[in-house]
Amino acid sequence: xxxLTWRQFRAQAVVxxxxxxxxxxxxxxxxxxxxxxxxxxxxxxxxxxxxxxxMATGFLQSLAESxxxxxxxxxxALLLIVPAVIGIFWGAPLIAKELESGTxxxxxxxxxxxxxxxxxxxxxxxxxxxxxxxxxxxxxGWWAAPIDKAAILAGPGTFAFGRFNAxxxxxxxxxxxxxxxxxxxxxxxxxxxxxxxxxxxAITVAVFAAVQIVMPLAxxxxxxxxxxxxxxxTASVIQGLGTNGSGSQLSVFAAAPNLPGAWIYSxxxxxxxxxxxxxSVPQACQSxxxxxxxxxxxxxxxxHLRQVVVYQPADRYWTFQWLELGxxxxxxxxxxxxxxxxxxxxxx
Numbered sequence: 001x002x003x004l005t006w007r008q009f010r011a012q013a014v015v016x017x018x019x020x021x022x023x024x025x026x027x028x029x030x031x032x033x034x035x036x037x038x039x040x041x042x043x044x045x046x047x048x049x050x051x052x053x054x055m056a057t058g059f060l061q062s063l064a065e066s067x068x069x070x071x072x073x074x075x076x077a078l079l080l081i082v083p084a085v086i087g088i089f090w091g092a093p094l095i096a097k098e099l100e101s102g103t104x105x106x107x108x109x110x111x112x113x114x115x116x117x118x119x120x121x122x123x124x125x126x127x128x129x130x131x132x133x134x135x136x137x138x139x140x141g142w143w144a145a146p147i148d149k150a151a152i153l154a155g156p157g158t159f160a161f162g163r164f165n166a167x168x169x170x171x172x173x174x175x176x177x178x179x180x181x182x183x184x185x186x187x188x189x190x191x192x193x194x195x196x197x198x199x200x201x202a203i204t205v206a207v208f209a210a211v212q213i214v215m216p217l218a219x220x221x222x223x224x225x226x227x228x229x230x231x232x233x234t235a236s237v238i239q240g241l242g243t244n245g246s247g248s249q250l251s252v253f254a255a256a257p258n259l260p261g262a263w264i265y266s267x268x269x270x271x272x273x274x275x276x277x278x279x280s281v282p283q284a285c286q287s288x289x290x291x292x293x294x295x296x297x298x299x300x301x302x303x304h305l306r307q308v309v310v311y312q313p314a315d316r317y318w319t320f321q322w323l324e325l326g327x328x329x330x331x332x333x334x335x336x337x338x339x340x341x342x343x344x345x346x347x348x
Contacts, residue, residue: 009125012090016132024139026071031143034068038146043153056153060160063147069159072147075140079171082136083179084208086129091187092200094121095339099195114343122336126184133180141172148172152261152314163317164263166216173321178328183208185335192342215324223323226265226310229257233269233305235297243281250278250285252300254307261314272304279303 038044041059046052063069095118141148148168151160161168169175186207191200233254240253252269270276284299312320 009128013128020132020135020139023136027139027143030068030071034143034146037062038150043146043150046153052153053155056150059150060147060154064159068147072144072160075144076167076171079133079136079140079176080167080212082133083129083176083183084205084212086132086180087183087187087204087208088201090125090129091184092191092204093197094125094188094191096191096195096197096200099192100197115340118340118343122185122188122339126181126332126336129180129184130177133176134174137172137174137176155260162263163261163314164312164320169216169220169320170212173318174325175321175328178325178332179212181332182211182328182335185332185339189335189338189342192339219327220320220324221265223320224312224316226312229309229311231257231307231309233301233307235294235301237307238297238300241281241285241296241300250281252278252305257309259309259311259314261317263312265310265312266308267310268308270306270308272306274306274308278305 038059041055041062043052043055043059046055063072147160148163151162154160155162163169163172170179183204187200187204190203190207191197194200194203233252237254238252239255242251242253254267254269256264256267268276269278271278282296282299282303285296
């Protein structure tokens, strides 16, 4: 069965290996030059330098109109869609095509059990799927490391995003392996149930896309209880204020704390009692000129307001990565178990 599975899959394997080889050469050549540019910008080893953020911003701005920016975005997009492609073109047709043509009966009549037949197919292609996504993640992660490090120091406002960004989190570290395993197992099970290749491919991409949207929005934020910091609002952190339609209710905007690489859920200014309703606008803020904003900020600071920041520290990044990998590997195992159950009980 191993030899037969390889014979059926060898065309896809050769094409995939060729693409990875070409991409590896491209990333190696350009990655070495990108790392040299990063060192030349002075960002390396500047953790104790107050100008780190400016230097990192300058480095990213120097790449804004270059080939490196395009390759950075292309790499992120590629890793985002590769698991879906694996589920659509490797997972969904794997069994569905044999059910359509009836060739699965030939294998079963050659003294090959259903479990052995399915184990060979799911095991070989499932591990290949994870290896492909893992190797791609490793190569692109190495290449993009200078840009990712600079993005942490520079903060928002650049073309590169922080590691906890909903998209960037899915295309770095070990999460792509989990996505690939899940998408492949999902495609196989859908193909088994639907028994038609094209409909199975369509259902697989729809379900996987929904999972990619739901995970960062509804599940990931709740995997670990966030940190909640409360500090007094001073005049120096006040960046602006707003009012309701009638101008009677106040809202204050405070600068986010310096938390490089953190995932900030919310940044609110509340009263000493914790209410988000700050009351009426102080007299000093009734009519603000550019010169008078300092007086307004001082008056706001005297209201004993509190800044509440809810966030995940940067050092929890890999905890989130391994948790999410575990979730998707568990889901993939359950989907694979569903494949075996379906073949034993429902397939004839």
